[in-house]
Amino acid sequence: MTVSIPYSTTQFASLEQALKHYFGYDSFRPGQRQIIEYTLHDRDLLVIMPTGGGKSLCFQLPALLKEGVMIVVSPLIALMQDQVQALQNNGIPATLLNSSIGFGESQSRQAAILDRKIKLVYVAPERLLSESFLGFMDQVKARVGISAFAIDEAHCVSEWGHDFRPEYRQLQRLRQRYQNDDRVIPILALTATATERVRHDILGQLELQDPHVHVASFNRPNLYYEVRPKGSQKQAYVELFQQVQQTQGAGIIYCLSRKRVDEVTARLQQDGISALPYHAGLSDAVRRENQDKFIRDDARVMVATVAFGMGINKPDVRFVIHYDLPRNIEGYYQESGRAGRDGEPSRCTLFYGAGDIKTVEFLIAQKVDPASGEPLEEEQRIATQQLRRVINYAEATECRRTIQLGYFGEDFPGNCGTCDNCCHPKPIEDWTLEAQKFLSCVARFAQRDQRFGLNHTIDVLRGSKNDRVLKNGHDKLSTYGIGKDRSAEQWRLLGRSLIHQRLLDETSDGYSMLQLNDLSWDILRKQRSVMVAIDPVKPGDVLAPSKVDAAEVEALYDRLQKLRKHLADEQSVPPYVVFPNSSLRSMATAQPQTLAQFAKISGVGSRKLAQYSEPFITEIRAFRTERGLPLQTETGTVPQATPSTAPPTRASETQLQTLALYQEGLEPADIAERRNFRLGTIMSHLAELLELGYPIDLDDLVPLDRQDKIMHAINTVGPDALGSIREHLGEMYGYDEIRLVRSRWRRETA
Template sequence: MTASIPYATTQFASLEQALKHYFGYDSFRPGQRQMVEYALHDRDLLVIMPTGGGKSLCFQLPALLKEGVMIVVSPLIALMQDQVQALQNNGIPATLLNSSISQAESQSRQAAILDRKIKLVYVAPERLLSESFLGFLDQVKVRVGISAFAIDEAHCVSEWGHDFRPEYRQLRRLRHRYQNDDRIIPILALTATATERVRHDILGQLELHEPHIHVASFNRPNLYYEVRPKSSVRQAYTDLFQQVQRTEGSGIIYCLSRKRVDEITAKLQQDGISALPYHAGLSDAVRKENQDKFIRDDARVMVATVAFGMGINKPDVRFVIHYDLPRNIEGYYQESGRAGRDGEPSRCTLFYGVGDIRTVEFLIAQKVDPLTGEPLEAEQRIATQQLRRVINYAEATECRRTIQLGYFGEGFPGNCDTCDNCCHPKPIEDWTLEAQMFLSCVARFAQKGQHFGINHTIDVLRGSKNERVLKLGHDKLSTYGIGKDRSVEEWRLLGRSLLHQRLVDETTDGYSVLQLNNLSWEVLKKQRSVMLAVDQAKPERSVTETAVDTAETEALFDRLQKLRKRLADAQSVPPYVVFPNSSLRSMANLQPQTLAQFAKISGVGSRKLAQYGDDFIAEVRAFRQERGLALQTDAEPAPLLEPTPQPGLASTTQLETLALHQQGLKPVLIAEQRNFRLSTIMSHLAELLDMGYPVVLDQLVPSDRQDKIWQAINAVGPDSLTGIRDHLGEMYGYDEIRLVRSHWRRETE
């Protein structure tokens, strides 16, 4: 887009500058910048980005740059808490409103929203659509403004998705309620997974108006996919335990039933693995406690049903194991995709046994109308088709990525070198002739206005005399019996391969009938060959390990991880909230010794530079000193902070801020006049207070809030801004705490 961006604030020269300031990143990931621009121009959006692709930033950054507050719809309390905590740790004014907080706290947060102290509000769809909350939103719209509605996990809208939530269907009421004004409030729908059918359903259900649709690649090249046989319970557990034992880092093990979760957890604990269970049979308190321990690296392995799902934002999961067969490809893609969100190599293993098929079929049979007890035939039919696709995936000999990406309508040439079938390829044979037979049979059905699936096509090719073939007159077709020399299993293998390679299509209405496409006709016209891997053996592959640069960087990386854990524990937050592994890896490689150098690390924004810079620099310098490495003595000033003045002597730029303050200008106007960030001006004022200059604190912080902050400092001490804020709660900002702390120091010296 070339039109100017309608920033609500002029403090940033570019979107990249705003990105670095708020989130610490120097550049956008593919697709992010364009989505941010569209959102800033009030366009409706449908954003499909795979797990770890950065879709949250597509609405979070616009929320900070636009006037008003953004309402974020999220399906799970855990997901809300996770995102809000991460935002707050970056100094971003976000909050949530759900059943986990008291009525008094809810009222306090609503007051903060109306006072323009919050930019992002996370809320569940049930609460959002209640009459009382809609009434509150009307107040917000008038007094503050609503910048947009962001619908996270938007696939929940569609009954064709893997996690359908009926209450999401009601979100169209937002469009009806807020479309009669001069400005229609935009809706931003975002999800990690959505087939073409689900995308159309989202567009229709949310009534998106001329939306921009962005579908990123679903390929996750850092993930290694494999399928392992499950011939017996004992053998499967032995394989699972060996993989957990030899793979470093944390992991998730998915099981179909609560009973299986408890069994596997108990066995792993007996074998010395730090594992915890998670399923709906546990109390809310136990589930939360176990989840927190896993996220904070106090437990290494989480054994769970799919109830352990969208709320998990742990980027450094090194392996995901499906001990039982997943119900559909879409769910498997999203669940396995919880591995390696930090971009590091990670492993996704699926154990496949025929007994699992019967278990899933039993679960499908339980889909009945809760009032009448009658089977929900349409849902059962769709679920059965989805199960067949999973079985096809498990038994396939083609590249796993080709199959997965093809499911979402994305082509992939194969030879990914990060799946079992590509790393241990099977003998390849030319099956072009057999493919032409198969597709010709499908074409004969179509000529008669008929459509059938793989099994009936095989019956005709092999010359079956079953009642259905004879009744339909398919024994008269030219393709009847031409494939007698191939077994049923060989034809099934070919049929599945044609689907995986997108050389034939299959309807998604639950009936699984075959349809020819353009590539089918290329095969029939001898313009395209069909190659088939025919060996079903699946040799093991060694665990994918993260590349190690040098012993020195790995040793420092380990120390930085331990420092991160100590800081995270002190704040009661997960380690990745402090810094992701990618930032620690960069620190270990670059070994910054000054704030200026530390500010250049990816993931270090203004807030984290001030909050963590000294701690991590000290750790790097201590490491280098212990190893006899050179220490930098002439430290240059950090570009994101003002130079530290000598005691009692203000710098010229600080004195300019003081002069404008003494003229009665508010900090936001000083920042605008001087073309500085507001945080820089607030830092000036706090430092001026420290040095004894006449800064009028009452002009900056209301007296009642000064009293509360003063009491918090007396309670926890002045050393840690984070500790003071934790004592006060999220309604207090670091800038006002820093100012009062400066005044406290002057008064108590």
């Protein structure tokens, strides 16, 4: 579609008049006018403007007022089509060039560009940087002129962004190719979400020169944010269905996998909801058709993976539900921000269940180099840190907006009135003294030019005797053991709260190290108090230091379960034959350390006392030793345990340290953080331990159906070459899970 329009600002008395002429708006939104003025003066720009803030107009209007053609780089065909169609509907000459159009049509559109009939050209980065297209660009520059390059969704440039795309890294070639002319063609980088680190990465990667940086407020006051506990799939679906049923208007439901998308869509359709699926497993035609139906209100609900929504201009989405855990805060902010772009009240719900964490960790483990098949360890580390922040957000008791906006470097006082934590606030307590203890511990690390994460700081405060504390000499610090009066979970709650309130910093390099800031020192100088929202005590929770720590009970219970499984496997009996779960729960709570105490556990008769008391008491005592808890003997209490028994000779010391943390119930990603190792190293430890016969529960690490397929592949191509096994399986399988299953195969066939 081509329309003749003036190319000069001279016909308009003001920018407002041009805005009204082309787009029908009477006034600009905050920040738009200044950005447009800089664009008209050929300045490089970085524009961070939330979804619904009107960032597209910041390059579309200047494109109509400047000489030449504006080249818009966009990552998705659907995004291009949506924006081009909207422009054409406004009578604005825009076109796109991508793989969805044939050769003849592409030639026709290129001819229209050279004939000055087009003002905005949308193109994917891969096509833009091809030699043939760069040659065409040279023709455009010579005959028509290029007014600017607009890099939409610019966060894709950064590996620290939530949707990193390697091809975006190559866009710096635009500056290198066009910077030696009399007029340097300006570059406009635009995105809805970017942390400070991502912003710096964008500026450097695109080589922006003296850019104007505009960062709008990330606050969307019309959105209500809530996190709901995710129980069983059946229960979660009932809650989801009720919300869809009770909410008027259109909605988006995000799921992690294609399979979950199809399952939820089918159930909603069976329950009378007009819902459609959207994921990469569908053909381009079906995805486009479903998207069009949703935009035209022919379908009320879109159930989708995160592939859906970028740049989709549907202003009246009334709810966005994350049925599964999002991978990072930036992605969640942008996806949930597709609700209420018209400014009307809308609801954003996140279902949070611990089971989803393993799913995301599995997806992270699949980040491998396509050429070598080796893990991309830095990307895995970054993704693991991003996941940890999502978990912190989901479990937080503070204002959701304070956490979200703080993540992007924006201060917010809390009490927003439109999130679950503000509308249903938890009790507030003064934890200034505890905060001083916590921050003092971080300060002691800094005095030694050391930095550590949340878990290690808690270990020092609670007087742990684990290997990392002792090796670093942190048992000699003045803050060692000063926090024994609080549970590990309470300290974790405080640490998260300090970070969320920006009273403490956390590095964004993938390692999540703690750093003091100016507000931290205000607390240490007794110039600022710290208030923390506390979850009400639930039945069975015990928070007093003299009683059992609920988090420790769970950690010991998991270890006892693994011990029971190991003993049951040795005897070829089901685990419940050794002890039922109720007996293990009693052991984890009472923590018996003598024969007399063990005999009092429900389910322990004389035979089981003789048969099982030694391994279970040994496990319980080992657990208490590692936690720095006092031990008891038949004659009395020993103040502090001493490590006993040398490690088995078949496993290395470092492997046994990983085993100890695994038996505490830590996930591999948490073990990697605790030990400051790469995730791939920890997975290798677990695989080697499994092969050596140590109690590693493969079912806990690799789903059964995937184990079966990997076993079949090993039997088909042999166990020696991991690359051959993966090639047989396909790219959906990762090296870590293959290595683990191969370890079981080797153990069973030895």
